[in-house]
Amino acid sequence: MRGHARVRFVGWSLAGLAALMVPWTAYLFIALPGTQPSAHFDLAWGGFDLALLVVLAVTGWAAVRHSRWIGSVAAATAAMLVTDAWFDVVTAPSTRERWVALAMAVVVELPLALVCAWLSVRGQVIVEQRLALGLRPRRIAGHNAARVRRTPR
Known part of the structure; x- marks a missing residue:
């Protein structure tokens, strides 16, 4: 794979990962508590x-x-x-x-x-x-x- 093709591949891969994060992010907004004590x-x-x-x-x-x-x-x-x-x-x-x-x-x-x-x-x-x-x-x-x-x- 040439340099430009690799960059394009990485770009599309990152865009795909961003799309996959949409349902996960929505789930976090719904499932996580509003407050949480934190160690450290x-x-x-x-x-x-x-x-x-x-x-x-x-x-x-x-x-x-x-x-x-x-x-x-x-x-x-x-x-x-x-x-x-x-x-x-x-x-x-x-x-x-x-x-x-x-x-x-x-x-x-x-x-x-x-x-x-x-x-x-x-x-x-x-x-x-x-x-x-x-x-x-x-x-x-x-x-x-x-x-x-x-x-x-």
Whole structure:
């Protein structure tokens, strides 16, 4: 299977899996209880926030360095920020805490996720341009160095 065919196959496979998840997701909404005590709740949230801290730092570092993987890490950061906002709001134990979580989501997490999504797309373009520019001077210097020097008229 060639590269394009493999990508298309994976795309259709993922679409099929998404379709299979529809009845399962509906079942979960119906069958799961509205509340549930959770063991290691602090570890789950602390671990997630630690991972978010790491991807935020790596995204910043990748942006400053114009790293090749800025698109991937910025997209992961955006996804984690949206996930964090969602779960902060829906798991808030009181009305007051839900309003605080909603305010944090609207003022901080979701705008930052949009910035990371923009950085994911724009960062990839910058990297591609940088790679293209990095290739041109080598070709010119190697083959047409004499033609590059032009005298002003």
